[in-house]
Amino acid sequence: MTDLASRPAQAPEAGARRRRAIGAQRLSDATILLLLIGMIAAFSVLTPAGTFLSLSNFESVLLTASQLLILSCGTTFLLIAGGLDLSIGAVTVFSAVVVAKVMGALAGTAAQAADFQYPNLAVAVAAAVGGGLAVGLGWGVLNGVLAVRTRIPPFIATLATGGIVLGLASVWTDGQNVQNVPLPFQTGFGLGKLFGVVPWPIVIAAVVTAVSWVLLAKTRFGLHTYAMGANLEAARRAGIDVGRHMVLLYAGMGALCGLVAIIDVGRFGTASITSHSGDGLAAIAAVVIGGTSLFGGRGRISGTIVGALIPAVLQSGFVIMDVQPFWQNVAVGVVLLVAVYVDQVKIRAQTRA
Amino acid sequence: MTPVLELRGIDKSFGPVQVLHDVAFTAYAGEVTALVGDNGAGKSTLVKCVGGIYPIDSGDYLFEGKPVHVNSPRDAAELGIEIVYQDLALCDNLDIVQNMFLGRERRNGLVLDEDSMEELAQKTLASLSVKTVKSIRQLVSSLSGGQRQTVAIAKAVLWNSKVVILDEPTAALGVAQTAQVLELVRRLADNGLAVVLISHNMNDVFAVADRIAALYLGRMAAQVKAADVTHSQVVELITSGRSGELGLKNGSGVTQ
Numbered sequence: 355m356t357d358l359a360s361r362p363a364q365a366p367e368a369g370a371r372r373r374r375a376i377g378a379q380r381l382s383d384a385t386i387l388l389l390l391i392g393m394i395a396a397f398s399v400l401t402p403a404g405t406f407l408s409l410s411n412f413e414s415v416l417l418t419a420s421q422l423l424i425l426s427c428g429t430t431f432l433l434i435a436g437g438l439d440l441s442i443g444a445v446t447v448f449s450a451v452v453v454a455k456v457m458g459a460l461a462g463t464a465a466q467a468a469d470f471q472y473p474n475l476a477v478a479v480a481a482a483v484g485g486g487l488a489v490g491l492g493w494g495v496l497n498g499v500l501a502v503r504t505r506i507p508p509f510i511a512t513l514a515t516g517g518i519v520l521g522l523a524s525v526w527t528d529g530q531n532v533q534n535v536p537l538p539f540q541t542g543f544g545l546g547k548l549f550g551v552v553p554w555p556i557v558i559a560a561v562v563t564a565v566s567w568v569l570l571a572k573t574r575f576g577l578h579t580y581a582m583g584a585n586l587e588a589a590r591r592a593g594i595d596v597g598r599h600m601v602l603l604y605a606g607m608g609a610l611c612g613l614v615a616i617i618d619v620g621r622f623g624t625a626s627i628t629s630h631s632g633d634g635l636a637a638i639a640a641v642v643i644g645g646t647s648l649f650g651g652r653g654r655i656s657g658t659i660v661g662a663l664i665p666a667v668l669q670s671g672f673v674i675m676d677v678q679p680f681w682q683n684v685a686v687g688v689v690l691l692v693a694v695y696v697d698q699v700k701i702r703a704q705t706r707a
Numbered sequence: 708m709t710p711v712l713e714l715r716g717i718d719k720s721f722g723p724v725q726v727l728h729d730v731a732f733t734a735y736a737g738e739v740t741a742l743v744g745d746n747g748a749g750k751s752t753l754v755k756c757v758g759g760i761y762p763i764d765s766g767d768y769l770f771e772g773k774p775v776h777v778n779s780p781r782d783a784a785e786l787g788i789e790i791v792y793q794d795l796a797l798c799d800n801l802d803i804v805q806n807m808f809l810g811r812e813r814r815n816g817l818v819l820d821e822d823s824m825e826e827l828a829q830k831t832l833a834s835l836s837v838k839t840v841k842s843i844r845q846l847v848s849s850l851s852g853g854q855r856q857t858v859a860i861a862k863a864v865l866w867n868s869k870v871v872i873l874d875e876p877t878a879a880l881g882v883a884q885t886a887q888v889l890e891l892v893r894r895l896a897d898n899g900l901a902v903v904l905i906s907h908n909m910n911d912v913f914a915v916a917d918r919i920a921a922l923y924l925g926r927m928a929a930q931v932k933a934a935d936v937t938h939s940q941v942v943e944l945i946t947s948g949r950s951g952e953l954g955l956k957n958g959s960g961v962t963q
Contacts, residue, residue: 573817574814577819584800588798589798591780591796592810
């Protein structure tokens with residue numbers, strides 16, 4: 355506290371120096387942002403006026419991107435810290451099954467549901483939301499403990515847990531989608547809008563992204579995440595409880611899967627067993643496109659936002675242009691290769707300089 | 708004068724292998740104590756015992772004259788013992804300020820108080836007359852070996868450590884950088900810290916050390932004032948555990 359008095363005089367200089375350093379790092383984010391802007395510009399020109407470049411399409415792109423963005427935020431933290439989670443698609447599915455089953459079972463009897471009567475809707479939604487988050491968190495903690503305690507590489511550990519979790523979800527549901535989700539949950543939440551303007555999934559994704567950004571860029575937790583990814587031993591010697599931190603990251607990832615599951619059940623009115631198997635790799639692709647290193651230590655949320663938007667923009671553009679939307683997968687793959695290649699070239703140039 | 712750090716009768720085994728036998732070691736404030744010994748003599752093990760990374764099997768650990776128990780690096784840090792390892796353990800992706808404060812960041816509410824940390828880091832480097840660093844917001848990956856060593860040492864000073872242990876700080880450095888780091892080591896001691904310098908290099912040792920402690924096969928062969936011994940006596944202590952009247956006597960249980 356003694357140096358409080360002298361701080362005002364020094365602070366502007368200090369702030370400026372930090373901003374310059376951060377500015378240099380941001381340059382590398384700009385490349386991928388330019389690519390996204392280029393895509394949007396190209397689709398705007400190539401599609402009929404008022405189709406791609408319209409408020410309603412803007413909303414639909416964000417809605418498509420919202421779930422991937424949430425998963426990508428968690429993945430950004432994990433990759434920066436040197437972790438990896440391939441099980442997030444499976445955990446999302448499992449959580450969605452829990453959400454749909456709990457909500458369907460508690461909302462009312464089958465007869466009531468057939469008449470769209472849900473006497474216990476509030477309790478059912480609360481229990482389902484809590485259950486979905488808790489189950490996601492639980493699987494996340496298991497992943498974290500496996501990664502930290504057993505020293506099984508996270509690639510294998512989460513590949514295995516992903517198989518187990520998805521298998522259990524399929525056994526539980528006989529591989530069938532869970533259908534009896536109360537309609538009001540879908541109309542009121544999944545398809546509903548905050549103040550009648552912004553769809554809830556977009557609001558949630560925006561909040562998750564904002565919190566992730568502050569957490570990663572401005573807090574001790576974020577700094578420790580970066581430190582662990584660069585030099586685990588240094589982080590440990592600095593007194594950081596690296597095991598606990600890693601478990602927290604996996605647990606947070608699991609909870610985000612639960613959140614995405616809630617959104618998914620709300621949007622589609624069903625817990626789908628098959629539709630999320632690619633989510634883990636999609637999130638990793640989005641995060642890496644956004645400039646986060648697969649080898650840890652480097653990355654930021656701003657890049658992840660861009661990386662998560664690219665697939666949705668491509669999909670929307672292709673659909674409007676009447677191109678087979680499967681081309682989206684091809685394009686994302688190409689972007690991933692180019693992004694990583696450009697990044698590697700840049701790193702090589704930097705280390706030589 | 709009470710030594711800041713005093714170890715008496717330290718034993719340490721790993722399974723069936725006893726690495727330290729009845730080791731005594733002292734470090735005084737304002738002095739540089741060189742810890743020398745051949746590869747495998749037990750220098751690193753001794754330092755890790757001091758730093759709380761290895762628990763000691765038996766013996767007394769005194770800090771400022773009082774017996775203490777150091778069971779983790781955190782315990783050692785709380786006492787004011789800072790170890791600067793040979794591999795430095797800095798995070799390449801963080802800048803100088805972030806590395807210096809890692810694990811003990813200052814916060815302003817929930818967010819990091821970047822400006823006050825930067826200012827304090829700046830002051831610390833200035834107090835050590837460090838002028839080789841361009842900007843303290845430089846990433847550590849862009850620093851030279853000597854600059855990295857400087858950052859690691861400055862970190863110890865920043866935390867008002869009482870004992871700073873440097874593990875081979877000049878091993879990977881060129882001539883000019885070695886001179887800079889040794890100057891910094893001397894300045895630490897002159898500022899009142901107890902400095903322990905682990906080194907293989909006799910020139911470094913005689914350039915800055917006030918006392919020399921020589922380990923031989925896990926035993927403390929001698930701990931003497933640097934002014935009282937010659938270069939070749941220290942080499943003898945390192946290689947055979949004794950030099951004339953100094954060192955381990957025959958029959959002291961040295962196996963081999």
